Amino acid sequence: MKVCRGCGESLQSEAPGRAGYVPPHRLEGEDVLCQRCYRIVHYNEVAPAAVPQERLRDLFHRLATERCLVVQVADVVDWTGSKIPDLPAVVGPDRLWLVVNKVDLLPPETSYDRVRRWFEQQLRSGGVEVERVFLASAAKGIGLGILLDALRTQRVPVYFTGAANVGKSSLINGLLRLQGRAEGPVLTTSRVPGTTLNTVTIELEEGRHWIDTPGLTAAYRVVDRLCPLCLKSAVPRERIRPRIYQLQAGQSLWIGGLVRLDVLEGERQPFVCYVSNGLPFHRTKVERSASYYESHVGRDLVPPCPECRSRIEPFAETERVFSPGPATDVAVAGLGWISVRGRRCRAAIRVPEGVDVEVRPAFL
Numbered sequence: 001m002k003v004c005r006g007c008g009e010s011l012q013s014e015a016p017g018r019a020g021y022v023p024p025h026r027l028e029g030e031d032v033l034c035q036r037c038y039r040i041v042h043y044n045e046v047a048p049a050a051v052p053q054e055r056l057r058d059l060f061h062r063l064a065t066e067r068c069l070v071v072q073v074a075d076v077v078d079w080t081g082s083k084i085p086d087l088p089a090v091v092g093p094d095r096l097w098l099v100v101n102k103v104d105l106l107p108p109e110t111s112y113d114r115v116r117r118w119f120e121q122q123l124r125s126g127g128v129e130v131e132r133v134f135l136a137s138a139a140k141g142i143g144l145g146i147l148l149d150a151l152r153t154q155r156v157p158v159y160f161t162g163a164a165n166v167g168k169s170s171l172i173n174g175l176l177r178l179q180g181r182a183e184g185p186v187l188t189t190s191r192v193p194g195t196t197l198n199t200v201t202i203e204l205e206e207g208r209h210w211i212d213t214p215g216l217t218a219a220y221r222v223v224d225r226l227c228p229l230c231l232k233s234a235v236p237r238e239r240i241r242p243r244i245y246q247l248q249a250g251q252s253l254w255i256g257g258l259v260r261l262d263v264l265e266g267e268r269q270p271f272v273c274y275v276s277n278g279l280p281f282h283r284t285k286v287e288r289s290a291s292y293y294e295s296h297v298g299r300d301l302v303p304p305c306p307e308c309r310s311r312i313e314p315f316a317e318t319e320r321v322f323s324p325g326p327a328t329d330v331a332v333a334g335l336g337w338i339s340v341r342g343r344r345c346r347a348a349i350r351v352p353e354g355v356d357v358e359v360r361p362a363f364l
């Protein structure tokens, strides 16, 4: 069966609306790109498609049983939404690497050493062992040379795996470009999670190969519930400008219509928000916050658009008490995080029900 060289889907000419479609006359030939990939690449038009669950199960089975190296790719601004709890047990520490991608999104003064140490600490505290940790930016080419040198020492097939949208396909494209394969076919990438639909094998010299894989999507991440248009503002593309709000008891902050933070008690202190620059913010009083949402959601409080709203509501609320001391982050899977700067406070955080919220030692 021939597959699309951009997304890995099996090609077919029967059902135009379905994944893998190509017009009959295009089915012959080398390096065929399916219609969906063609539209993503040429018109930036993204049609969401679901990756069947059994494919992901098969993939896990391959990772568990084949002699291979597994490179888990993570999104530096979404560690909470990048974790794959089952992976370390399936793969084992001696053939698992972690690549923390998208470091270009971090503020310019960020120390990469600190970022690396923080990730290593996170792995340790989660009981996860990996052989190596790399920092990278597929978009800006940061760290790719070091990663490529390390990959060149590997004789076994290399699987690039991880949550959807962390940049697996972009990373492979970047590594191929660095090897002078700029002219060759490239993998399809887009801001919509679920771009790669099946495994894509890339042949390298000396019989080595790399395998791109479909990412895992899950409703515990905000991004997996948004339409392509909403994703335009929710997925960060440029360096994040942290947005700082001085909040005191009785104040409420909306991040788009996706996250609500109410300060219930405590001294006034800065709350530093690291999310996509495209998300609007609104500060109001706690007692007015719900009615503000009702009258503005889907209009100036987007995402969610009217269509995505049903996947965002209802909200689930958790209350947290922050003790005085080192800064703490409240991370929302598939979105980013809010850094609470170390004064005592009690706060209520509302996120779409089922979305993961993690309180962790401050990242930056």
Ligand SMILES: Nc1nc2c(ncn2[C@@H]2O[C@H](COP(=O)(O)OP(=O)(O)OP(=O)(O)O)[C@@H](O)[C@H]2O)c(=O)[nH]1
Binding pocket: 101, 102, 103, 104, 105, 136, 137, 138, 139, 140, 163, 164, 165, 166, 167, 168, 169, 170, 171, 188, 189, 190, 191, 192, 193, 194, 195, 196, 197, 213, 214, 215, 216, 235, 236, 237, 238
């Ligand atoms: N800023 C920034 N954006 C990146 C980087 N790498 C990837 N992206 C963007 O992240 C989004 C997802 O990239 P993909 O390469 O399609 O991600 P993927 O992990 O292959 O996604 P799936 O195939 O859906 O699992 C796209 O909008 C990319 O442009 C990076 O290093 N920096």
Ligand SMILES: [Mg+2]
Binding pocket: 168, 169, 170, 188, 189, 195, 196, 212, 213, 214, 215
């Ligand atoms: Mg991909």
Ligand SMILES: [Zn+2]
Binding pocket: 004, 005, 006, 007, 008, 009, 020, 033, 034, 035, 036, 037, 038, 188
């Ligand atoms: Zn395709």
Ligand SMILES: [Zn+2]
Binding pocket: 226, 227, 228, 229, 230, 303, 304, 305, 306, 307, 308
């Ligand atoms: Zn939407």
